[in-house]
Amino acid sequence: MSLSTQPAASGSKTIASSALRRAGLMDRDATMRDGTDNAGGRKGRTRSGKAARMLDINRDKPSGSRPQTIRFSTSATNGHSSQTAIRGASSRPTLAGRIRRNAVSGDGESSTPSRIPVKIMTPKPVEAWRELVKKRWNPETKFLNLDSMLEDEVVKKYNLNPPGNGGTGRDAAVIFKLAGQLKPEVETLSLANNKLTGMLLIQLGRYLPSLLNLSVQNNSIRDKKELGMFIGTKDKFTKLRELVLVGNPVHDAALKHNDTAAFRADVARRIPTLQVLDQDPITQISFDAPQATPLVSVAKPNATTFPVEMGPAFVTGVDGSLVSNFLIRYFQAFDNQRDALVFAYDGAATFSFSANTAIPTRARITGYHSSREMPNQRKLEWGSWLEAGSRNLNRIGSDANKTISNLHIGGEQIVKVLTVLPPTRHDINGPPEKFCLDAFPVPHGQNMGLLVTLHGQFTEVTSGGIRSFDRTMMLVPTADGSGAKLNGWDVTILSDQWIIRSYSSHEAWKPGPMLVQAESTKPKGGIVSAPSPQPPQPFNVASLPPDQQAALATLPETRQNLVIQVCAQTNLNAKYAHDCLNGNEWDFNRAMANFNNVKASLPRDAFL
Amino acid sequence: MSTTTTTVTTNLTPSDIEIATRAADTFTRIYYTAYDADTRLADLPQFYRPTSSLTWNGKPFQGAEGLVQLVTQMPATKHEVQSFDCHPIPGTSPPSLLITVSGNVTHGLGPAGNPSDLPTRCIEGQPRVFSQTFLLVPDPTAPPTKPGEVAKYYVGADAVRFVG
Numbered sequence: 001m002s003l004s005t006q007p008a009a010s011g012s013k014t015i016a017s018s019a020l021r022r023a024g025l026m027d028r029d030a031t032m033r034d035g036t037d038n039a040g041g042r043k044g045r046t047r048s049g050k051a052a053r054m055l056d057i058n059r060d061k062p063s064g065s066r067p068q069t070i071r072f073s074t075s076a077t078n079g080h081s082s083q084t085a086i087r088g089a090s091s092r093p094t095l096a097g098r099i100r101r102n103a104v105s106g107d108g109e110s111s112t113p114s115r116i117p118v119k120i121m122t123p124k125p126v127e128a129w130r131e132l133v134k135k136r137w138n139p140e141t142k143f144l145n146l147d148s149m150l151e152d153e154v155v156k157k158y159n160l161n162p163p164g165n166g167g168t169g170r171d172a173a174v175i176f177k178l179a180g181q182l183k184p185e186v187e188t189l190s191l192a193n194n195k196l197t198g199m200l201l202i203q204l205g206r207y208l209p210s211l212l213n214l215s216v217q218n219n220s221i222r223d224k225k226e227l228g229m230f231i232g233t234k235d236k237f238t239k240l241r242e243l244v245l246v247g248n249p250v251h252d253a254a255l256k257h258n259d260t261a262a263f264r265a266d267v268a269r270r271i272p273t274l275q276v277l278d279q280d281p282i283t284q285i286s287f288d289a290p291q292a293t294p295l296v297s298v299a300k301p302n303a304t305t306f307p308v309e310m311g312p313a314f315v316t317g318v319d320g321s322l323v324s325n326f327l328i329r330y331f332q333a334f335d336n337q338r339d340a341l342v343f344a345y346d347g348a349a350t351f352s353f354s355a356n357t358a359i360p361t362r363a364r365i366t367g368y369h370s371s372r373e374m375p376n377q378r379k380l381e382w383g384s385w386l387e388a389g390s391r392n393l394n395r396i397g398s399d400a401n402k403t404i405s406n407l408h409i410g411g412e413q414i415v416k417v418l419t420v421l422p423p424t425r426h427d428i429n430g431p432p433e434k435f436c437l438d439a440f441p442v443p444h445g446q447n448m449g450l451l452v453t454l455h456g457q458f459t460e461v462t463s464g465g466i467r468s469f470d471r472t473m474m475l476v477p478t479a480d481g482s483g484a485k486l487n488g489w490d491v492t493i494l495s496d497q498w499i500i501r502s503y504s505s506h507e508a509w510k511p512g513p514m515l516v517q518a519e520s521t522k523p524k525g526g527i528v529s530a531p532s533p534q535p536p537q538p539f540n541v542a543s544l545p546p547d548q549q550a551a552l553a554t555l556p557e558t559r560q561n562l563v564i565q566v567c568a569q570t571n572l573n574a575k576y577a578h579d580c581l582n583g584n585e586w587d588f589n590r591a592m593a594n595f596n597n598v599k600a601s602l603p604r605d606a607f608l
Numbered sequence: 609m610s611t612t613t614t615t616v617t618t619n620l621t622p623s624d625i626e627i628a629t630r631a632a633d634t635f636t637r638i639y640y641t642a643y644d645a646d647t648r649l650a651d652l653p654q655f656y657r658p659t660s661s662l663t664w665n666g667k668p669f670q671g672a673e674g675l676v677q678l679v680t681q682m683p684a685t686k687h688e689v690q691s692f693d694c695h696p697i698p699g700t701s702p703p704s705l706l707i708t709v710s711g712n713v714t715h716g717l718g719p720a721g722n723p724s725d726l727p728t729r730c731i732e733g734q735p736r737v738f739s740q741t742f743l744l745v746p747d748p749t750a751p752p753t754k755p756g757e758v759a760k761y762y763v764g765a766d767a768v769r770f771v772g
Binding site: 281313363441445 | 619620622623625626627628629630631632633634635637638642645646647648649650651652654655659661663664665666667668677678680681682683684685689690691692693694695696697698699700701702704705706708710711712715716717721722723725726727729730731732733734735736737739741743744745746750752753754755756757758759760761762764765767769770771772
C-alpha cells in the first residue's frame with residue numbers, strides 16, 4: 001500500500017485503470033482544487049483560507065469543524081462574530097447530524113468576511129441548491145463536481161451553509177435529491193473537501209444508487225460506524241466501481257494502525273461491485289455475472305413439476321467400497337476417538353463447521369420438535385456449537401478475525417477443534433436410508449480429486465437429541481510413505497466442511513417422484529391451475545419497523561429465528577411475537593397454540 | 609506433522625481467506641438471484657462451462673448444456689441462503705474454492721398454490737431444506753475485465769440435494 005494522507009502527493013501515482021482519473025475526478029493536486037476548476041466562475045480566491053481548511057481536515061476533529069474555519073477567517077479580519085464561533089465549537093454535533101449554527105439570524109457570518117456584504121434576494125433554499133448543482137454539472141462527462149462547496153460563488157451569494165460546514169442532513173439530502181434528478185444520470189460524483197460526516201452522507205445512496213465513481217476525499221467520516229451509515233452493506237451503491245476515501249479520519253486511523261488491508265477488505269465486502277479503492281485495484285475473484293438485460297429473450301419459469309425424480313445415492317468414477325470404507329472408519333473414529341483422525345487430513349487440509357440454526361419448515365409442520373419418538377429434541381441447544389466457532393459466513397462474514405480463526409488448517413489444528421465439539425453418535429452402520437451419499441471426481445489442479453457429500457443425522461450424546469448434518473469433503477489419493485499411508489488411509493482429506501442443522505427427516509431424499517404443490521383430495525378435473533407460478537416472498541426481517549429490527553438483533557440467534565418464524569406464521573410484529581414466545585418458554589408450538597387462542601382479542605397494532 | 613501427499617502443501621494467508629470469503633459471498637448472492645429470476649435460462653449457464661459436472665438430487669447432468677436442460681423444466685424457485693462456508697483448496701493456485709450452502713427453497717407457488725381442501729400437517733408446497741456444494745475453479749482462458757481480478761471463476765462441480 002502506498003496511499004498518502006497528503007492529497008497533494010497523489011499526482012505521482014499512475015494507475016492506468018483509474019476511471020476517476022479519466023473522468024477528471026482524481027486530480028493531480030486536490031489541495032489546489034475548487035469548484036472553479038471545472039465549473040468555471042469565481043477568481044481570486046485566497047489561498048490562505050483554503051490551506052487552513054486542508055489542515056483542519058487532516059486533524060481528527062469533530063465533524064462540525066466549521067468553527068475552525070470561522071476562527072481562521074475571522075482572525076484575518078477583526079474577530080467578527082467570534083462569539084458565535086466559540087459557541088458553535090462547544091456544541092459537538094449530535095448523532096442526528098444537526099450541526100446547527102447561528103444561521104437563522106443571518107448574522108453575516110460569511111466564510112470570507114472580506115467580501116462586501118451585498119444583500120441579495122435569497123431564493124428558497126432548494127432553488128439556491130439547484131443553482132449550485134446546475135452550475136457544477138457537466139452532462140457531457142456525466143460528472144457532478146460538488147467538491148469544496150463552501151468556496152462556491154453561489155453559496156456565498158446566498159449565504160448558504162453547505163452540509164459539513166453548518167448545513168444539516170436535510171440540506172445534504174436536498175442536494176443529493178437534486179443530483180439524482182439530473183439527466184443523463186450522474187456517473188461520477190465528487191464531494192471532496194466538504195467536511196462531510198457519515199451521517200450527512202446517509203441519504204446519498206438513496207438518491208444516487210447507480211453511481212459508478214465517487215470521491216469523498218478529505219471529508220470527516222470518522223469511524224467504521226459512520227462509514228456504515230455512508231456505504232451501508234451491499235445494496236446501497238449497486239454499481240459503484242471506484243471510490244476515494246483518502247483524507248477521512250476513518251482512513252487515516254487505518255493507515256496509522258497499519259491496518260489498511262483490513263480496511264480495504266471491509267470496504268470491498270460492503271460494496272461488492274467495487275473495483276478500485278483509493279486508486280488501487282481491489283484484488284478479487286470474479287464471475288461471468290449475468291447481464292442486467294439478457295441478450296436473448298428466454299422463457300420464464302413455468303414448469304409445475306420437477307424435471308426428474310429424487311435419485312438414490314450417486315457414486316461414480318470411484319470404487320464405491322473405497323468411499324464407504326473410508327466413511328465408516330472416519331465416523332467411527334469421529335464418534336469415539338477424534339484425535340485418531342489426525343492422519344486422515346492432509347498437512348494443509350482445511351476444516352470448518354457451520355451451524356444453520358434456522359427452523360426447517362417441513363420438520364416443524366410435521367411436529368418433530370415435540371414428537372414422542374424423539375423426546376430429547378427440546379434439550380438441544382445451539383450454544384455449544386456457536387461458542388466453539390461456527391463458520392456460517394452468513395453470520396460472521398463481516399468479522400474478518402472470526403472468518404480466519406474459525407478456519408482450521410492441518411491435521412493437528414483440526415483434531416484440536418474436533419475434540420472440543422459436542423460428542424456425537426453417527427449410526428453409520430444402521431438403516432442406510434438415513435444417510436445419503438453423492439461422490440464424483442472433480443478437477444484438482446492438474447490432477448483429480450473426489451468430491452464427497454454425505455447428508456444424514458447424528459445424536460448429540462449429551463442431550464440425546466438428534467440433529468441433521470451435511471458433510472462435504474474433498475479427497476485425494478494418499479501419497480506413498482506419508483503418515484496417512486502408514487496409518488492405513490487410502491485417501492486423504494484436503495477440505496472438510498460440516499453443516500449442522502435442526503433435525504429434518506430422511507424422507508426428504510427418499511428416491512421417487514416429488515411434488516411441487518400438494519395434490520387435491522378432490523377428484524381430478526376440478527382444479528383450476530393457478531395463473532402465475534411465482535413463489536411467495538418469504539418473511540423479510542426488513543419489513544419490521546427499525547426499532548424492532550434493532551431489538552431483534554440483541555436476542556441470541558436461536559431466539560431471533562424463533563421470533564422471525566412466529567412473525568412469518570402469524571403476521572404478528574416482532575414485539576408481540578417475542579412476548580408470545582417469552583410467555584411460552586420459547587417453545588414454538590406452545591406459542592403458536594397460544595396465539596391461535598387469543599388472536600381474535602389482539603389489538604390491531606400487534607400485527608405487521 | 610509432516611504428511612506428504614500428492615498435493616503441494618501451501619500455506620493459506622489471511623489475504624487468501626479474505627478474498628475467498630468475499631468471492632463466496634458475491635457468488636452465493638448472484639447465483640441464487642439469477643436462479644430465482646425470470647431470466648434464469650439466460651443467466652445461469654454463464655456460471656458453467658462444458659466440462660462442469662452437476663448432480664441434482666442424485667441425477668447427473670453435464671456442463672452448461674446439461675444445466676439448461678435441467679433448469680428449463682424446473683418450477684419457479686425462491687432460495688433463501690441460511691448458512692454458507694467457503695475454503696480455498698490447498699494445493700491449487702489460484703486456489704479452487706469449495707463452497708457449501710444450506711438454506712431453504714420454495715418451488716412453484718409455495719403453500720399458496722396448494723388446494724384448499726388439505727389435511728392439517730401437509731408439508732407439500734412448503735419450503736424444502738437444500739444443501740448445495742460448489743467447486744469453483746479459475747478459467748485461465750477468460751480475459752480479465754476488472755483491474756484487480758485474480759481470475760474468472762466458474763462452477764467446476766455442483767451437487768445439490770433436498771435434505772428437509
